[in-house]
Amino acid sequence: MGSNKNDWSKRLEDALWAYRIAYKTPIASGIEEIRLDAYENSCIYKEKTKGFRDKHIVPREFQIDDKVLLYKSCLRFMNGKLRSRWEGPYIVTDTFSYGVIEIHETSTRRTFTVNGYYYGYYDLAHKGQS
Structure with a gap:
């Protein structure tokens, strides 16, 4: 079978469907997992730094006539x-x-x-x- 200039319109829908299924879905789910891991790591980092900073805070309590x-x-x-x-x-x-x-x-x-x-x-x- 020979290729014709008009054949692209017949195969475009199948090509777009294959592109959406084959390339977009695995990448999107992989990005979502990476994003969730990064979010969890940032939460852990924030908790550790807050604990470190809070450990060094000395409360100042003043009494009357100080x-x-x-x-x-x-x-x-x-x-x-x-x-x-x-x-x-x-x-x-x-x-x-x-x-x-x-x-x-x-x-x-x-x-x-x-x-x-x-x-x-x-x-x-x-x-x-x-």
Whole structure:
């Protein structure tokens, strides 16, 4: 039998069916298995790194009348010298949930509330002696 230019239209449907069945199905299922394995590995990695990071977190719990330093997040330049990023000491007057504390400045008698990221212990050496 000789090939004719019009034969492609008769065989196109069979060729497309064979292409869909033979090449697409095994590749799609293989990709799905690889994707699921990668997802499981990423979950395992996240759990391990979270455990490692959480192990090194030290909770800061302040009591009333503790002395603390307040962190200034903006860095200012003054006459070619750097100012300290810490102000204080301030006295803790009240503690709230989620690490929020109320502090009192003795020099100006000002009281304000501060988020947990912006303060630190004033005197670590004497913290355990009170």
